[in-house]
Amino acid sequence: MRQGKYRFVIGFLAIPVTLYAVFVIGPYAQAFYIAMTNWRGVSANPKFIGFENFTRLFQDEVFWKAVSHHVVLLLVLPLFTLGIALFLAFLINVAGGSRGGAMRGIWGSKFYRVVFFLPQVLAVAIVGVVFLQIYRPDGTGVANWLLGRFGHDPVLWLTDTWPLPQVNIAFLTIISVMVWQAVGFYVVLFSAGMSSIPAEIYESAALDGCGQLRMFFSVTLPLLWDTLQVAWVYLSIAAFDGFILVQIMSTETGGPGKATTVLPLEIWEKAFNFARFGYASAMGVALFFMTLTFAALALRVTRRERIELS
Amino acid sequence: MTATKLDTERTTPPPIYPAAREPRYVGPRRNVFNGLSHVALVVWAITVTLPILWTFLGAFKSNTEIFGDPFALPDQFRLDAWGRAFTKAHIGQYMLNTVIVVAFSTAGTMLFGSMAAYVLARYKFIGNRLIYYIFVAGLVFPVFLALVPLFFVVRNLGLLNTHLGLILVYIAYSLPFTVFFMAAFFRTLPTSVAEQAMIDGASHTRTFFQIMVPMAKPGLISITIFNVLGQWNQYLLPIVLLSGEVENKWVLTQGIANINTSAGYEADWPGLFAALSMAIIPMIIVYVIFQRQIQSGLTAGALK
Numbered sequence: 198m199r200q201g202k203y204r205f206v207i208g209f210l211a212i213p214v215t216l217y218a219v220f221v222i223g224p225y226a227q228a229f230y231i232a233m234t235n236w237r238g239v240s241a242n243p244k245f246i247g248f249e250n251f252t253r254l255f256q257d258e259v260f261w262k263a264v265s266h267h268v269v270l271l272l273v274l275p276l277f278t279l280g281i282a283l284f285l286a287f288l289i290n291v292a293g294g295s296r297g298g299a300m301r302g303i304w305g306s307k308f309y310r311v312v313f314f315l316p317q318v319l320a321v322a323i324v325g326v327v328f329l330q331i332y333r334p335d336g337t338g339v340a341n342w343l344l345g346r347f348g349h350d351p352v353l354w355l356t357d358t359w360p361l362p363q364v365n366i367a368f369l370t371i372i373s374v375m376v377w378q379a380v381g382f383y384v385v386l387f388s389a390g391m392s393s394i395p396a397e398i399y400e401s402a403a404l405d406g407c408g409q410l411r412m413f414f415s416v417t418l419p420l421l422w423d424t425l426q427v428a429w430v431y432l433s434i435a436a437f438d439g440f441i442l443v444q445i446m447s448t449e450t451g452g453p454g455k456a457t458t459v460l461p462l463e464i465w466e467k468a469f470n471f472a473r474f475g476y477a478s479a480m481g482v483a484l485f486f487m488t489l490t491f492a493a494l495a496l497r498v499t500r501r502e503r504i505e506l507s
Numbered sequence: 508m509t510a511t512k513l514d515t516e517r518t519t520p521p522p523i524y525p526a527a528r529e530p531r532y533v534g535p536r537r538n539v540f541n542g543l544s545h546v547a548l549v550v551w552a553i554t555v556t557l558p559i560l561w562t563f564l565g566a567f568k569s570n571t572e573i574f575g576d577p578f579a580l581p582d583q584f585r586l587d588a589w590g591r592a593f594t595k596a597h598i599g600q601y602m603l604n605t606v607i608v609v610a611f612s613t614a615g616t617m618l619f620g621s622m623a624a625y626v627l628a629r630y631k632f633i634g635n636r637l638i639y640y641i642f643v644a645g646l647v648f649p650v651f652l653a654l655v656p657l658f659f660v661v662r663n664l665g666l667l668n669t670h671l672g673l674i675l676v677y678i679a680y681s682l683p684f685t686v687f688f689m690a691a692f693f694r695t696l697p698t699s700v701a702e703q704a705m706i707d708g709a710s711h712t713r714t715f716f717q718i719m720v721p722m723a724k725p726g727l728i729s730i731t732i733f734n735v736l737g738q739w740n741q742y743l744l745p746i747v748l749l750s751g752e753v754e755n756k757w758v759l760t761q762g763i764a765n766i767n768t769s770a771g772y773e774a775d776w777p778g779l780f781a782a783l784s785m786a787i788i789p790m791i792i793v794y795v796i797f798q799r800q801i802q803s804g805l806t807a808g809a810l811k
Binding site for chain 2: 201202203205206208209210212213214216217219220221222223224225227228231281284285288289292303304305309310311312313314315316317318319320321322323325326327328329330331337338339342377380381382385386389409437438440441445460461464465468469474477478481482484485488489492
């Protein structure tokens with residue numbers, strides 16, 4: 198039997214490892230080299246130019262614009278998504294009171310969970326097209342029609358860059374779609390965490406005269422801390438993407454005037470619209486190091502907490 | 508024998524909670540809070556459903572009605588936009604392409620992913636840890652870094668603008684999560700059953716397909732759902748690997764994004780809404796049927 202073992206192991210690993218090496222590891226490794234070439238155009242002969250792409254990158258205004266948008270995403274996306282999701286999950290799970298040793302969900306809790314999760318299964322690209330219609334600049338989109346009912350003039354949702362270059366209406370509109378789609382996932386995630394909190398804790402807190410607001414901040418939130426950290430790491434990784442919605446919803450690819458652009462979009466545009474393969478790869482390397490730094494940071498923060506808890 | 512027994516134990520549904528009845532104590536304060544909770548929950552439920560309902564409604568309207576009151580019903584329910592979306596805008600073709608690509612790529616992902624995961628989880632050999640960590644490292648790498656070389660790798664293999672190329676790339680990029688999750692799952696399964704099968708003379712391969720795969724069914728289902736949804740909703744890889752010249756090979760997401768641009772030129776807004784509806788409705792039906800599995804499948808990664 199033992200002699201068959203290695204043949205079996207190799208037989209089972211051959212195809213997956215080959216596919217992975219050819220389409221994933223190979224390209225990742227090549228990207229670092231391409232980033233140091235001046236490769237332009239499909240058939241051109243690329244030349245090694247060292248770190249020239251990177252020095253040019255750091256002087257590129259558009260690059261810094263995109264980076265600043267990721268910083269905004271890192272702050273705004275978790276804040277709104279987790280805020281709304283925590284609030285809704287608390288209402289669904291705790292507002293119903295306790296019964297039989299576990300907190301009973303509010304009436305219709307199952308229905309709410311099913312509805313809230315729905316956007317998560319829709320393709321981001323399709324959601325983007327739907328919201329492009331909802332945020333139409335004239336009075337015909339739902340958003341402006343609603344504003345019109347309150348006597349407000351139509352807002353140029355996707356073309357207005359007021360008030361700040363980083364935090365402008367066009368970018369916030371796109372972020373709102375990200376939040377719309379993500380909230381349900383975290384409601385379900387937090388619901389799973391909340392349902393494992395024993396009801397006695399809530400009951401004794403209620404006996405001590407603890408109101409719902411205190412209950413949330415003093416009981417639910419601390420006991421949900423682990424799940425919350427996982428959620429935060431997830432959203433932070435998502436904050437380095439944003440490609441699909443910006444590509445579909447923004448005017449003139451990350452516009453107006455690159456007011457909504459993100460790094461993935463710049464990489465894609467430089468590579469496949471302008472055939473600047475070297476420069477696009479340099480941007481990819483920059484994005485890689487940003488994501489990696491952040492992932493390492495997040496891992497350290499969450500790991501330290503876990504040790505303290507055990 | 509033991510395998511089937513374990514299997515049934517695993518798939519037993521969780522205990523059913525007692526049906527909701529009147530709460531034990533209903534104070535006035537509790538009532539107010541409960542009422543306000545419902546208001547907040549209903550507001551979000553409307554926020555979620557309204558954009559989708561508005562899209563469906565628009566598919567039955569005329570061009571002028573779409574530019575009127577957004578929630579007014581059309582004076583008659585027109586179906587012509589649906590026909591236009593299906594044939595002229597090729598939604599039927601895009602959907603068929605997506606089904607073909609996702610069927611093969613998910614099947615391939617699950618087969619090769621669990622084969623690799625099983626070997627990495629249960630067999631000791633030199634390089635095991637190294638291969639495992641290289642797979643898992645793929646979870647953190649942004650796909651945008653690989654985009655340029657990937658395009659040329661696929662082109663040099665002659666697979667650019669083919670479904671086969673897209674399928675192979677989908678499988679390769681789905682392996683990290685599948686291997687990571689399935690390896691963790693195979694590690695939790697008891698070793699005694701597989702050992703007994705080997706003593707009874709089953710080969711390694713047979714043990715895997717006839718004993719281990721059935722035992723791993725719950726995990727396989729979760730990850731299959733995760734991969735089906737992820738690959739169905741892919742947008743970046745298709746727009747890079749299936750270019751504008753092969754419109755008949757496009758998948759749904761890139762097709763819809765393209766209709767969005769052309770609807771503006773041709774002013775066929777009902778056609779766009781019908782196309783969107785046709786893309787959304789199958790997802791909602793699948794979701795309603797499998798919602799419990801989908802919710803646990805998608806959150807599986809976070810709760811591992």
